[in-house]
Amino acid sequence: MGRDTLTIAKKAQIPPALVGFSALLVASGAAWAAPDIGALSGFASFGFGVATSAALFAGLKYKNRSGHVNNASYVDMQNRLKALDEHAIVGITDENARIVDVNQRFIDTFGYEMDELIGNEASLIYPEAEYQQFAKIRSTLALGKNWTGEDRLRTKSGRTIWTQTTIFPLLSEDGRHVRSISVRTDITAIKQVQSEQDMRSTLHMLRDEVYVFDAETLRYSYMNKAAMERLGWSEAEYKEKTPADSIDRYNREKFFESAMPLIAGDLQQLTYVIEVNGNSLEMRLQYVINKEGRAQFVAFVNDISKRLAHEQAKDDFVSTVSHELRSPLTSIKGGLGLVLSGATGDLSDKSRSLLEIAHRNSNRLVLIINDILDLEKIASGQKKLDIAQTDLAALVKDAATANDAFCAQYNVGVRLVGADQSHIVECDAGQVFQILNNLLSNAARFSNSGDEIVVSLATDGPDTLISVRDYGVGIPMEAQATIFDRFTQVAGQDRKAKGGTGLGLNIVKVIAEHHGGTVTLDSVEGSGTTFVVRLPTRRTVDSIPSRDADVLDAAQ
């Protein structure tokens, strides 16, 4: 026995005409004309209350919108209702929102068996997020008003569907709400088109160019406004095109080769840079399969010519500043050095003394400029970490050797601990060398004559520790808090004599932190200082390559 509208209407003792007519209105899109339905159902409710249902059943009369009563044949009505059944999803609930009956379309749409529906609250077709909507509908119905609107509903399998819905309450003779009839049209497809249109209009506003093309044919299925503008194609035109039409000497095979990790799911995104017409374009490519199983590539393209130019300019600036500061210093330092060497004649003691002050400070300036430029490069990210497997044992030995002469000046020796076996750490060797350099030169300057400096390597869980310990004057407590800041040195009359730029420890800290590590100190005045640099032995997994030179070639 079919769950057709006529049958359920009879069963629920609702004039089938009422159900049928509203369904007709809904199905024909006149659902938008809510007031009419309201008038009708209001009238019908009134009618139900006043006239007997039997009379309506028997006469099969129905009122049209203008209030005329027409006689219609039973067969006619049956046919109409059959047609409606194909289209509308009909359900009937009681005053407690429990399902009393549904038509076949309801069953087909929501995927439940009849016995899973009858007696259960109608809220079961509403997803949790829509419960408020459900409650609102119920309270509207309880007031004797009908409700029209869009519903977001959920099938048994969890799929979301959208429906244009009208629900109207039926009141008994004494005005009690006894039944509700819901008539729905599935508008999921329309909604999807709408949301697609919404998304497109948002994508159109992006400055990035967006391209979507078929994963097999490479035909474009979508290009946003920015993309269409750059290539000069209209929507009709781009649907016939592929990337080969916009990129010179485009190599399909090479493209698929490079895109393989995306298709295989090993990579989520491929980023590379191509040169087109003198502009540098950064492409971010992804591979997506939509719900219908259609595979497509999505590319976001960003013109980075300006960014690259800016970075180049910055690079040039650092080079230029470097040159502009170092050139005059060459002459100052050079001139003073030559005079002090006696190469230009004898000097009086007073002259010598003053010239030595000038020379010493010009050396100091050189060091400060070096440090500042280093910091600038590190801070601006220009000094990108050049990570490689580095043997710290060898690096530490190199650093000690490089500082031999300097340490000898202070009559200080360097002893290595833990450097007999190799300690492989993933780091930027050049920058870690700088850490060692800075710490060693500090240690030497603050040691007492005849002392030794101890450099040790150790492992602590996932980290490698480098310690540089001196037995010199130590750092007072009040200075320890700010010792890693820029241009902060230990106060006191010793400061100038000790030299240094005030940046060495800041550089150590910045480099350590860039590696994801830390630097700490332990110092007691009069006993000495230990600096401990902690670096992760292995970098966190970062297996996504950021450039793919082959694709670059393909696009040249």
Next chain:
Amino acid sequence: MSDQIKVLHVDDDDDIREITLLALETVGEMHVVQAPSGAEALIKVQTFRPDVLLLDVMMPEMSGEELLVQLRANPDLDNTPCIFMTARVQANEISGLIEQGAIDVIQKPFDPMTLADQIKAIIAP
């Protein structure tokens, strides 16, 4: 003296030229010919054959690298060792200069007392 090392030094900065001259001739006992620009250097080499080229990098009109290319075109100079003097200290810049055909790079500021020794060490066979 015939065993004096002959140096062609090119730098657009007058003061640096004067310092370098003292450092190499007075301290290092080398024979130095100088030029303030690439153009003048090319004229000087028509009558002077150096044992080593000492070139500044950042110069207006013709850079040290461009000058080297032109000097190398001269058959007498295509094997002459070249040392760049530069304030540029970035590792990639230095290796870039070596790739251009220099055998070493001396950074500015340099120590005038040791410059001559540095050069001798670099060109030693």
